[in-house]
Amino acid sequence: MFRTTLDPKPSKNQIHIGDQLVSMGSCFAENMGKRLSQHKLKTLKNPFGTIFNPLSIFELIELAHRQNTLPATSFQESNGLFFNYKVHSELNGKSQGEIESNIYHQRNRLGKALLKANHIILTFGTAWLYEEKKSKMLVANCHKVPASQFTKRLLGLEEIMSGFMLAKELLLSTNPDLKFILTVSPVRHLKDTHELNAVSKSVLRLACHHLCSLGEDIDYFPAYELMMDDLRDYRFYKKDMLHPNQQAQDYIWDKFQATYFDKKTQEFVKAWAEIRSAINHKAFQPESKAHQQFLRNTIAKVEKHKELVDVEKELKRLKAQLI
Numbered sequence: 001m002f003r004t005t006l007d008p009k010p011s012k013n014q015i016h017i018g019d020q021l022v023s024m025g026s027c028f029a030e031n032m033g034k035r036l037s038q039h040k041l042k043t044l045k046n047p048f049g050t051i052f053n054p055l056s057i058f059e060l061i062e063l064a065h066r067q068n069t070l071p072a073t074s075f076q077e078s079n080g081l082f083f084n085y086k087v088h089s090e091l092n093g094k095s096q097g098e099i100e101s102n103i104y105h106q107r108n109r110l111g112k113a114l115l116k117a118n119h120i121i122l123t124f125g126t127a128w129l130y131e132e133k134k135s136k137m138l139v140a141n142c143h144k145v146p147a148s149q150f151t152k153r154l155l156g157l158e159e160i161m162s163g164f165m166l167a168k169e170l171l172l173s174t175n176p177d178l179k180f181i182l183t184v185s186p187v188r189h190l191k192d193t194h195e196l197n198a199v200s201k202s203v204l205r206l207a208c209h210h211l212c213s214l215g216e217d218i219d220y221f222p223a224y225e226l227m228m229d230d231l232r233d234y235r236f237y238k239k240d241m242l243h244p245n246q247q248a249q250d251y252i253w254d255k256f257q258a259t260y261f262d263k264k265t266q267e268f269v270k271a272w273a274e275i276r277s278a279i280n281h282k283a284f285q286p287e288s289k290a291h292q293q294f295l296r297n298t299i300a301k302v303e304k305h306k307e308l309v310d311v312e313k314e315l316k317r318l319k320a321q322l323i
Contacts, residue, residue: 006226016262020043023121024120026185028123047106047113050125057122059086070103080094083143086141091103091106123223124183126192126197127199128192129153130150161210178217183224299319
C-alpha cells in the first residue's frame with residue numbers, strides 16, 4: 001500500500017430514497033446537494049448561495065424558521081446593484097425590491113423545507129468571521145467592499161457550539177426527527193495564509209467533534225479528512241490547486257453513499273446513474289432504428305422507478321425524441 005485509506009463506518013442515521021434533505025454551507029454543500037438532486041433525492045441546496053462561516057449559516061436557518069426579515073442596514077447598493085451582507089451575490093438585484101423578493105423567496109423555500117426535512121447537511125468552510133465596523137453586524141459575504149470597513153476575527157469553539165445548539169433546538173421544536181450531518185469543507189482558504197487556514201479548519205473540526213458527542217442525531221462526515229489524508233495528492237485537485245477535481249468529488253461521493261445510503265437507496269442510485277448516462281447520450285443518427293430502440297428501452301427503465309421518484313421530466317424528454 002502506498003497510501004492510507006479512510007473508510008467511514010455506516011451511519012445509524014441512514015438516508016432513504018424518499019427522504020427530504022437540506023444542504024447548506026460552503027462549496028462542498030453545493031456539490032453534495034447537486035449530486036443528491038441528480039440522483040433523485042429531494043434536496044434543497046444553498047438557498048442563500050454559498051455561505052462559509054458557521055454563525056451565518058445558523059443565522060439564516062433562524063431567519064427561515066421564524067420567517068423574520070433582515071435588518072435594513074444589511075441591504076446596500078453599489079453602482080446600481082443592490083446586495084445584502086447576509087447572503088451570497090447570486091441573490092443580488094437591480095433594485096431594493098428585487099433583492100428583497102429574491103431573499104424572501106428563498107427564506108420561504110427554506111422555511112418549508114426545514115419543516116419536512118429528514119436530514120440537514122451543514123458544511124463549515126472557515127472559522128474566520130467578518131463584522132462591519134460601523135454596525136458591528138455579522139457579515140456572510142463582503143461583496144468586494146473594501147476590507148477597511150470590516151473587522152476580521154477568529155470564531156471561538158464555544159460560539160460555534162452554542163450557535164449550533166440554538167439552531168438545533170429551534171429546528172427540533174417543529175421537526176423532532178430531523179438528523180444532522182456536519183462536515184468541514186476540504187477547500188483551503190489560502191487568502192488567510194496556509195498557517196491561518198490550518199487554524200481555522202482546526203477550530204471547525206474541533207467544534208464538529210464536540211457537537212457529535214452531544215447526541216446520536218448529530219453525525220460527522222469526514223470530507224476534509226478524505227481529501228487531506230486519504231487522497232493527499234495534487235492530482236486530485238483542479239487547476240487552482242484548491243478545489244477537488246471530478247475524480248476526487250466522485251471518490252468522496254462514493255464514500256458518502258456507503259456511509260449514509262441504505263441498501264435500497266444505493267441500488268437505486270446505481271441504477272439511476274446508468275439511466276442518467278443513457279438520457280444524456282447524444283446520438284449521431286437520432287432517427288436510426290437502433291437509437292429509437294435505445295430510447296424505448298431507456299423509457300422502460302425509467303418507468304420502472306415512477307412509483308418511487310418523480311420521473312415525468314425525464315420521460316417527457318425521452319418521448320419527445322421518438323419518431
